[in-house]
Amino acid sequence: MHARRKDGNVLEGFSLAGKSAVVIGASNPLGRAAAIALAEAGANVGVATTTRAKKEEVVANSCANEIWALDRKGFALAIDASLESDIDALAERAASEFGEVDVLVNAHDLPYAQPIGDISFDDWRRAMDVNLGGVFLACKIIGGAMVKQGKGRIINVATVLGERGMANGTAYCAAQAGVLNMTRALALEWARTGVTVNAIGAGWTEGMGIIGGDENRQQLERYLPYKRLAKPGEIRGIAVYLASDAAEYLTGQVIWIEGGALSHA
Amino acid sequence: MSVLDKLKLDDKVAIVTGAGRGLGRAMSIALAEAGADIVVTARTKTQIEETAGLVRQTGRKALPVSCDVTDSSSVNAMVEATVAEFGRIDILVNNAGGYTAGYNDELADISDETWRIGIDTNLTGAVFCCRAVIPHMTAAAQTGTGRGKIINVTSGFGLRAGRNNFSYTAAKAGLINFTRALSMTYPATIQANLIAPGLFPHGQKALIDWWKGGKFVPMGRLGLDEELGPICVFLASGLSDYMNGQIIVLDGGGLAGGQAPTGFAPVIPMEVA
Numbered sequence: 001m002h003a004r005r006k007d008g009n010v011l012e013g014f015s016l017a018g019k020s021a022v023v024i025g026a027s028n029p030l031g032r033a034a035a036i037a038l039a040e041a042g043a044n045v046g047v048a049t050t051t052r053a054k055k056e057e058v059v060a061n062s063c064a065n066e067i068w069a070l071d072r073k074g075f076a077l078a079i080d081a082s083l084e085s086d087i088d089a090l091a092e093r094a095a096s097e098f099g100e101v102d103v104l105v106n107a108h109d110l111p112y113a114q115p116i117g118d119i120s121f122d123d124w125r126r127a128m129d130v131n132l133g134g135v136f137l138a139c140k141i142i143g144g145a146m147v148k149q150g151k152g153r154i155i156n157v158a159t160v161l162g163e164r165g166m167a168n169g170t171a172y173c174a175a176q177a178g179v180l181n182m183t184r185a186l187a188l189e190w191a192r193t194g195v196t197v198n199a200i201g202a203g204w205t206e207g208m209g210i211i212g213g214d215e216n217r218q219q220l221e222r223y224l225p226y227k228r229l230a231k232p233g234e235i236r237g238i239a240v241y242l243a244s245d246a247a248e249y250l251t252g253q254v255i256w257i258e259g260g261a262l263s264h265a
Numbered sequence: 266m267s268v269l270d271k272l273k274l275d276d277k278v279a280i281v282t283g284a285g286r287g288l289g290r291a292m293s294i295a296l297a298e299a300g301a302d303i304v305v306t307a308r309t310k311t312q313i314e315e316t317a318g319l320v321r322q323t324g325r326k327a328l329p330v331s332c333d334v335t336d337s338s339s340v341n342a343m344v345e346a347t348v349a350e351f352g353r354i355d356i357l358v359n360n361a362g363g364y365t366a367g368y369n370d371e372l373a374d375i376s377d378e379t380w381r382i383g384i385d386t387n388l389t390g391a392v393f394c395c396r397a398v399i400p401h402m403t404a405a406a407q408t409g410t411g412r413g414k415i416i417n418v419t420s421g422f423g424l425r426a427g428r429n430n431f432s433y434t435a436a437k438a439g440l441i442n443f444t445r446a447l448s449m450t451y452p453a454t455i456q457a458n459l460i461a462p463g464l465f466p467h468g469q470k471a472l473i474d475w476w477k478g479g480k481f482v483p484m485g486r487l488g489l490d491e492e493l494g495p496i497c498v499f500l501a502s503g504l505s506d507y508m509n510g511q512i513i514v515l516d517g518g519g520l521a522g523g524q525a526p527t528g529f530a531p532v533i534p535m536e537v538a
Contacts, residue, residue: 184521236268240504244495246499249517251518253514256508257505260509
């Protein structure tokens, strides 16, 4: 029952050598950082976009290049993460490249900010379908295969906006909060399957679509205890830990790496 | 540097309180395996000697120091002994604590003295240790050898209460917000985070039976002391450099559902659909 190494050095439990991972949303800074970290720790990593926007495909391809440069197997696939058929295709591609998938990272991110009066119901649904529905689909399809294997790690990536509200953020904040509580519910549902489900709560991060212009950024920097935004790579350690055998007893948790932002009143 | 290399704690010095047995012993060994030298502290001399022996088996140095964390002069002496031996302090794990007199009593039956022992053991001891090490960590940060890492061990009872469990839950909740205040006050000097372990029986049969082997834990089992080692190493390492004021709950899914640790496993009956 316990895959954890009892005899080896504690550091060996963090290694992902021989494991394979799929990262959705590797086209944004947090997803990309997680994908590279998993590869550095030894995993083969397939990456996918959040939407079929050309610029996302370019980033995902360069991420796959970086994974190959680390001597790992990998692939990049442009998908619309809100489409069931695209997730099926991603699962099939991963199965043909790697066999089993051990780690799924859902770092979907479609930035969206509007005052509520200006949000059409179609726009609301699009923000929800991608940012929340897309995570649901990946958990159901790729996570479902992990349940059949009897082992797996699901890591959902959200941000401080899943915990704190923000003006113009009704849709985006609701979707992110949804990801966090879906994480807890699914962790319980699958608690005895060998599949753990956790989330990383990232801070205000460089390159995050939602931050906006310089004025916004400077305000944030004044408010944060470290007086700076997070770098995307700051989630890489927790991504490796959660993906590894070392985290076997940890499920249903949101781990925040946000420089202390949430400790504020 | 590869992501796994950043976990290494070579040349770091860690103080672990409550290190004579259980979680403290497991974390001491894990930190040593990652490369740190360990100051092993607790009240009971025979137990810390034993842990120190296990630390030395990993090839690292161990300094066993008897210390009562509820006595600030004892804490200060322990910290001075650390600096005298190793010249620096990089990591502090405040693990000492536990259920004390008054657990399971009615509030009316808890004396002033009993209340103070509970708070001293589970909150004030950690405060004394932080107060004593932070000047050393500040000095190290100013000389550019890195920020100090403080890891406080709270409990699921710091996040959710328990019936007839007053001082322990209050102290462990207090430890959480004390840690957040530390994290906001000294971001340039230290990082302070928390681990909240779920049910860890430390191999004691009475506890395993009392918790029914963990059948009410969503994952279906109790925690093993060694499972705390990796997360302790992670929080002590360069890989957690942007993490500050946070709680990592390691409990097999217990708190995700919001149930008390020995409560029921919540499932929404499918008939409601």
